[in-house]
Amino acid sequence: MKVACIQPKIHEDIDKCYSHVEELLKNLLNMFEDCEIVCLPERWVPFLDEISQNIQKERGDHYNFVKSLAEKYGINIISGAIWEKRHNQKKPFITCYYFNEKGKEIGRQDKIHLYSYEREIFQPGRELIIFHLKDIPFTILICFDMAFFETPRLSVENGAEILFSPTQIRVDGMDNWKIYLQARVLENRIPAAACNSLGNIFDRKFVGNSKILSFVNGYISPSKLKISEAPYGQDGFVFDNIDLKFPKKLRKIRLNEKIEKTEIKVKRIIS
Numbered sequence: 001m002k003v004a005c006i007q008p009k010i011h012e013d014i015d016k017c018y019s020h021v022e023e024l025l026k027n028l029l030n031m032f033e034d035c036e037i038v039c040l041p042e043r044w045v046p047f048l049d050e051i052s053q054n055i056q057k058e059r060g061d062h063y064n065f066v067k068s069l070a071e072k073y074g075i076n077i078i079s080g081a082i083w084e085k086r087h088n089q090k091k092p093f094i095t096c097y098y099f100n101e102k103g104k105e106i107g108r109q110d111k112i113h114l115y116s117y118e119r120e121i122f123q124p125g126r127e128l129i130i131f132h133l134k135d136i137p138f139t140i141l142i143c144f145d146m147a148f149f150e151t152p153r154l155s156v157e158n159g160a161e162i163l164f165s166p167t168q169i170r171v172d173g174m175d176n177w178k179i180y181l182q183a184r185v186l187e188n189r190i191p192a193a194a195c196n197s198l199g200n201i202f203d204r205k206f207v208g209n210s211k212i213l214s215f216v217n218g219y220i221s222p223s224k225l226k227i228s229e230a231p232y233g234q235d236g237f238v239f240d241n242i243d244l245k246f247p248k249k250l251r252k253i254r255l256n257e258k259i260e261k262t263e264i265k266v267k268r269i270i271s
Contacts, residue, residue, distance in 0.1 A: 001136060001162060002036045003193050004028055004239040005210035007230045008044050010199030017045050018065050024237055029073060032239045037133055040066070040080030041197040041210070042143050042168035051121060055083045055092045059105075063097060071103025076133055080166040080195070081111065081142050083122075091123040096140050096166055098131050107131060109140040113148055128154055136161050136244065143167040146194070152184040156251065161244050163192040170204045178211075182225060185213045189223065189250035191242050198235060207233045212240040215247050223250055 006028060008020045021044060029035060045062060048054050056062055066079040079097040086093060094111040110125025111118075128151060130137050139155040146152065146165050155163060163184070169177045177196075185192050191214040198208035210230040215223055230238035 001133065001244055002032065002034055002239070002241045003162070003212055004032065004035050004038045004237055005193055005195035005212065005230060006038055006040055006237045007195065007198050007208040007210045007235055008041075009235045010044060010046060010197065010201065010206070012046050014045055014061075020235070021065075022069060024235065025069060025073060025075070028237045028239065029075065035075065035239060037076040037078065037164075039078040039164050039166060039193050039195040041195045041208075042081040042166040043197045043201070043206075044080050047201045055085050058084050058086045060084065066097065067099050067103050067105065070099035070101060074101045076101050078140060078164050078166065081168075089123060091121065093123050093125065094118065094142060095125075096142055098140065109142065111142040111145060112151060113144040115144040128158070130155075130158055130160060138162045138164060141165045143169070146184055146192075147180050149184070149187065152188050152190070156188045156190055156255070160190065161248065162242065163190060165192060165194040167194055168197040168206065171207050174207065174209065181211060181213060182227075185225065186223065187254075189215070189247055189254045191215070191244065191247055196230075198233075208235070209233075210238050212238055212242070214240065214242045215250060217243060217246045220250065220253070 006024045008024050011017050062082045070077040077099050081094050081096050095108045097108045098106045100106055107129055109129045112125045114124050137159045139160045141151050181194055193212045195210045196208050197206040209232040212228045214226045216226050228238050228240045230236050
């Protein structure tokens with residue numbers, strides 16, 4: 001699968017954000033015209049002081065912008081996270097849409113694990129969606145969903161062959177983020193494309209450095225990671241042509257080695 005993460009800088013003006021995303025997409029496709037799917041970061045639009053001003057109506061402006069890009073450039077796009085209010089729902093959702101190369105909405109994934117202040121404002125997702133690009137199943141795990149082993153493992157156990165993760169990791173969380181990503185990829189033997197935000201939101205700095213993690217062919221025990229990265233601290237993108245067949249072989253071995261928690265007894269000794 002030919003995969004890319006686009007890493008635009010967050011501007012204060014929404015129109016600049018839109019034009020910057022489109023500019024990077026054009027540059028990417030000029031360089032890698034056979035790219036099949038593009039992932040945007042969790043946040044690529046400005047953050048306004050009043051929380052309610054950041055929340056879109058369901059399938060609002062941000063949705064329609066990404067949808068139009070997919071259709072205009074004939075490319076599958078993962079939208080990054082959109083804050084949206086839905087009819088008959090008390091709280092809004094943080095959600096990520098998947099559009100095919102014709103600009104058709106295939107589905108959306110709500111953020112399951114809400115982070116920090118998000119728990120007060122948003123409704124958590126309760127479904128993990130298995131999407132498909134042609135015949136390749138994949139899941140979308142929004143940022144904090146990659147920090148827990150359950151969601152990536154559930155993805156793998158239900159046939160996912162690659163994980164996409166739109167993220168918003170500030171500079172002081174980058175070291176932890178790298179560990180989480182590598183751990184999830186290694187423990188499940190599955191490639192992942194993680195697209196991080198870039199820019200400043202109030203006093204928080206986001207430095208991008210988006211990553212595509214896969215495996216070096218032929219290394220089984222131990223396996224060997226291949227990591228491609230977007231720039232650190234500046235806009236850009238990262239592209240890779242991922243071999244999905246070899247990780248599938250690794251994954252079969254790894255899943256056959258696991259022991260179910262119910263089969264392990266826990267014994268407590270008090271001194």
